[in-house]
Amino acid sequence: MSQTCDVVVLLSGxxxxxxxxIDSTRTGDSPVRIAAVISNRSDAYGLQRARDAGIDTRSLDHKAFEGREAFDSALIELIDAFHPKLVVLAGFMRILSADFVRHYEGRLLNIHPSLLPKYKGMHTHQRALEASDSEHGCSVHFVTEELDGGPLVVQAVVPVESDDSAQTLAQRVHTQEHKIYPLAVRWFAEGRLILGEQGALLDGQLLAASGHLIRT
Structure with a gap:
């Protein structure tokens, strides 16, 4: 059994x-321990999910700070009190400062609802439909100073159906998000996934530019 990897999760929703x-850590052999869940919104339902699972929660209102850097500095202090090996962004609706990203370099993961580098930012499902894409999906990546631009770890690809709406497409993508994010976090916790100078490495091998691809 590998050592436990303490994780702090940041969310807004x-x-x-x-x-x-949380569900993936209940398998009995998981090396992942969610040490805390932190939100910039005290009413985020994700905090209740954490409390229901017996996980420490904190909220830090970004509106109480003079600017992004002041908030991020306080957030770093709050996160570091839990001594995490990994910080996971799970719908954290804040653009992070360069100082924050550098502080957690190589141990900060995000999930994005598109096949990056396509459709950085918002409204990804609608944009995929408007482009008449045949495939869509989601991506887990290391976070760098470039928005939604860090080295890719794993992507799940879903076909776009002719009768899809943004909502139906989002539902299928969410299903895959819930599979690949725990997978990437476990890889990191097991020491299999690291950020190297050239990009993301899994089991010592440099991942392709698209990361590890999973087709559904």
């Missing part, structure tokens, strides 16, 4: 990816 992570 309902926390469905957090729930998938």
């Amino acid at each position: 309902t926390g469905s990816n957090l729930q998938a992570l």
Whole structure:
């Protein structure tokens, strides 16, 4: 059994990816321990999910700070009190400062609802439909100073159906998010996934630019 990997999860909303992570740690052989869940919104339902699972929660209102850097500095202090090996962004609706990203370099993961580098930012499902894409999906990546631009770890690909709406497509993508995010976190916790100088490495091998691809 590998050493336990303490993880802090940051979120702003309902926390469905957090729930998938919580569920994945209940297998009995998981090296992942969610040490705390932190939100910039005290009413985020994800905090309730964490409390229901017996996980420490904190909220830090970004509106109480003079600017992004001041908030991020306080957030770093709060996170570091839990001594995590990994910080996981799970619907954390804040653009992070360069100082924050550098502080957690190589141990900060995010999930994004598109096949990056396509559709960085918002409204990804609608944009995929408007582009008449045949495939869509989600991506887990290491976070760098470039928004939604860090080295890719794993992507799940879903076909776009002719009758899809943004909502139906989002539902299928969410299902895959809940599979690949716990997978990537476990790889990191097991020491199999690291960020190297050239990009993300899994089991010592440099991953392709698209990361580890999973087709559904």
